[in-house]
Amino acid sequence: MQKERVAAEIGIGENETGRGLNQEISLVRAGDTSWGSHFRTIVSLLNLFAEVVTVLKYVIEEGSTLSNRNQANDILSYFKTLDFVFLLHLMLEILCLTDTLSKHLQKKDQNILEATSLVKGTKKALLVFRKDGFPQIWKKVCAFSEKHNIRIVDMSEYYVTPRKRRTNKTNQHHFEVVIFNTILDMQIQEFGERFSEVGIELMENMAALSPCDSFSSFDKAKLLKLSEIYKNDFDD
Numbered sequence: 001m002q003k004e005r006v007a008a009e010i011g012i013g014e015n016e017t018g019r020g021l022n023q024e025i026s027l028v029r030a031g032d033t034s035w036g037s038h039f040r041t042i043v044s045l046l047n048l049f050a051e052v053v054t055v056l057k058y059v060i061e062e063g064s065t066l067s068n069r070n071q072a073n074d075i076l077s078y079f080k081t082l083d084f085v086f087l088l089h090l091m092l093e094i095l096c097l098t099d100t101l102s103k104h105l106q107k108k109d110q111n112i113l114e115a116t117s118l119v120k121g122t123k124k125a126l127l128v129f130r131k132d133g134f135p136q137i138w139k140k141v142c143a144f145s146e147k148h149n150i151r152i153v154d155m156s157e158y159y160v161t162p163r164k165r166r167t168n169k170t171n172q173h174h175f176e177v178v179i180f181n182t183i184l185d186m187q188i189q190e191f192g193e194r195f196s197e198v199g200i201e202l203m204e205n206m207a208a209l210s211p212c213d214s215f216s217s218f219d220k221a222k223l224l225k226l227s228e229i230y231k232n233d234f235d236d
Contacts, residue, residue: 001051036102039095042088049148053079080150081162086141086175093137094187097125112207113217119195126191130184134176202229 045052056079059072078084101122104115145152153159159167159174169178208222227234 001054036099038091039099042092042095046088046092046144049079049144053148078162080148082141082145082150082153082175083162083179085145085148085150086137086179089137089141089144090180090183093129093133094126094183097129098122112203112210116200116203116207119200123188123191123195126184126188130181130188133184134180137180138175198229201225205229 053076056072056076060069060076063069063072101118104118142152144150153171155170155172155175157171159169159171161167167174205222205226207217208219208226210217
């Protein structure tokens, strides 16, 4: 099914061709600890969404047990909500911003200065996305929803939950404030706790002690700053 769909999309100009493109043949299983595996799972789910929906419909009709059929029905019902589509795209954008740093930190041979530069760049990218990213992600969500026949809501109307309960908050407030801003704030806070300003400064100053290239990174000013961080270990 995926092969036929991709061929059709290429034919009408909706899909690009090239080496390494259009290779998804199955969903990627998400690992428990690796953010990279979650990123790949989301990418594959977005690319195979139409096929996944068809398979779920098949299980609903032909599943061997009532439990399987009910589970498939629940999953499909949630997959066809705007909430799920929005969260799917939001996590894709966040993991896209952090993927390069994540891969770099898993290398066995670490370059401290390169790592600290990536940490700063990733944090800045998350802050910029928090400030200006909602309109662009909403545009992608609407395009995806329209393509897959998922109902798009009027942002000025009151939000109705997936369980059909009406709230006193608008759709704009729900998606932008309750979901987008809240999740980005959580990510940025977590990022700040894992990579504090003091920790980054400490790594940058410690790089002055690196013996690589005959101590080419030696910097007396950084060593003095290092001594200021550990005041109890250095006298005047």
